[in-house]
Structure formats: structure tokens, C-alpha cells
Amino acid sequence: AKLLVLHGPNLNLLGEREPGIYGRTPLSSIDAGLQADAERAGHTVECMQSNAEHELVDRVQAARRDGTAFILINPAAFTHTSVALRDALAAVALPFIEVHLSNPHTREPFRRHSYFSDVALGVIAGFGADSYRFAMDAALGWLDRRAA
Numbered sequence: 001a002k003l004l005v006l007h008g009p010n011l012n013l014l015g016e017r018e019p020g021i022y023g024r025t026p027l028s029s030i031d032a033g034l035q036a037d038a039e040r041a042g043h044t045v046e047c048m049q050s051n052a053e054h055e056l057v058d059r060v061q062a063a064r065r066d067g068t069a070f071i072l073i074n075p076a077a078f079t080h081t082s083v084a085l086r087d088a089l090a091a092v093a094l095p096f097i098e099v100h101l102s103n104p105h106t107r108e109p110f111r112r113h114s115y116f117s118d119v120a121l122g123v124i125a126g127f128g129a130d131s132y133r134f135a136m137d138a139a140l141g142w143l144d145r146r147a148a
């Protein structure tokens with residue numbers, strides 16, 4: 001199956017951006033790890049990062065027609081602001097996991113609300129770059145069970 005990995009705003013700076021909170025692993029290493037995990041399980045992955053809300057909305061909309069079976073998304077700051085991106089995910093009706101490097105519940109109060117959690121299959125947060133690995137593992141398990 002085809003999986004889509006989406007990264008929201010400022011995640012292009014991963015590795016240099018507030019490393020005490022987000023760790024020192026660059027986004028390119030995270031994407032390479034996810035690619036390897038999915039390919040080992042016989043799946044394919046496309047990764048995309050954007051700082052622009054409309055680009056993420058457009059990519060999610062396109063997933064409806066391009067054979068995407070599953071989405072992993074770290075909406076980053078859009079987690080707390082974007083009704084548009086939430087609506088796009090609801091519109092395509094594909095299963096998705098919400099991923100965060102940090103645990104937003106331990107941080108500022110404005111990070112406690114997510115526009116995604118109640119429509120996500122699940123949420124993985126607080127494990128740094130490993131959050132993505134755990135999310136991929138969950139997605140691969142879900143796809144396996146669906147195929148069985």
C-alpha cells in the first residue's frame with residue numbers, strides 16, 4: 001500500500017529548532033527511517049513538508065485519487081489552528097495518525113487543543129523522532145490487519 005507522511009510548518013528546521021524540545025534528528029533522517037520501515041514491510045511512502053496550509057490541504061485532497069491508503073501527519077502549529085486541514089482529512093476519509101515529537105499536554109495551554117485528535121485513528125506524542133517510528137509501526141499493523 002501507499003502511505004503519505006505530512007509534516008507541517010517549521011519542521012523543516014528540525015535538528016536546529018529548539019533541540020531541547022524537538023531533538024537533534026533532522027527531518028531528512030526521520031523520512032529516511034520511515035521509508036526503510038515501510039519498504040521492509042512491502043509498502044511505499046511519500047513524505048512532504050510544507051509551511052503553507054493550502055499546500056497541505058491540496059496534498060490531502062489529492063490523496064483521495066492517488067491510491068493513498070494511510071496518512072501519518074504532524075500538523076505542527078496547524079494542530080492548534082487549522083479547521084481547513086482537519087476538514088480536508090475528514091473529506092478524504094482516509095485513516096490517519098496524528099504525530100508529535102513533543103507532548104503538547106505538558107507545554108503551554110494553547111497546545112492542549114488539537115483540531116485533529118477526535119478524527120484521528122490515534123495520536124502518538126512525546127517520544128521525539130521515535131514518535132514517527134511508533135506511528136509507522138501502528139500504521140503497518142493496521143494495514144496488515146486490514147489485508148488479512
Ligand code: DQA
Nearest residue numbers: 074076077100101102104111
Ligand atoms: C509539534 C507540537 C506543536 O505544538 C508545535 O507547534 C510544533 C511541533 C510537535 O511535533 O511536538 O511545531 O507538532
